[in-house]
Amino acid sequence: MTGNIFLALLTFGLWSDPKPSCSQLAAKVREFVHDVMVSPEAIDQRFTTRAVAVLKALIRNVFAKLQARDQGCDDDLFHRLTHVSIADSTGFELPEPLKESCPGCGGSASQAGAKLPWVWDSQQSAFGLFERVPLKIPDHN
Numbered sequence: 042m043t044g045n046i047f048l049a050l051l052t053f054g055l056w057s058d059p060k061p062s063c064s065q066l067a068a069k070v071r072e073f074v075h076d077v078m079v080s081p082e083a084i085d086q087r088f089t090t091r092a093v094a095v096l097k098a099l100i101r102n103v104f105a106k107l108q109a110r111d112q113g114c115d116d117d118l119f120h121r122l123t124h125v126s127i128a129d130s131t132g133f134e135l136p137e138p139l140k141e142s143c144p145g146c147g148g149s150a151s152q153a154g155a156k157l158p159w160v161w162d163s164q165q166s167a168f169g170l171f172e173r174v175p176l177k178i179p180d181h182n
Contacts, residue, residue, distance in 0.1 A: 042070060042079050044095070047087055049073055051096065060136060101168060104161060126169060130158035132176050144175045151176070 050066055050073070061069070063081035070079045134151035135143050145154035154176025160169040 042077060042083065042087070046070060046074060046077065047092070048096075048099070050084075060134065097171060101171070104168070125163040127161040127163065128159070128170075130156050130180050132156040134176070143173070144177050146177050156180075 050069060063084040066084045067079045067081045070077055070084075132154060133156075134145060135153040135155055137152045140153035143153050143155045145151040155173050156176050156178065157171070157173060158180065159171045161167075162169045
């Protein structure tokens with residue numbers, strides 16, 4: 042399985058099911074590339090810290106390219122400001138076995154979850170913050 046197939050799997054491949062099993066992901070690979078056979082174990086072995094680093098780098102690259110485009114607003118809009126940051130976060134549920142390292146909100150909500158808060162520094166065209174935190178941690182923290 043190539044890096045491009047893995048990237049497609051983690052982006053386009055997750056649209057139909059937000060919590061696919063490794064077996065479902067392996068079947069999705071066969072949908073993308075008919076002559077590639079990947080086992081569920083092979084999919085599981087790809088989820089490494091190196092894969093996370095590559096995905097983070099790709100996201101940073103996309104945001105840098107977006108930042109380099111025409112902003113569609115007046116150049117004078119921020120001229121009085123010394124620093125402009127854009128902050129956001131997105132949260133999502135994770136499989137229950139991950140509840141120790143990524144606790145969810147609990148109760149009737151998922152027992153495991155993560156949040157990806159980020160801060161984009163527009164002057165540096167870089168992330169000041171981009172990390173994974175447990176879903177139960179409020180954004181203001």
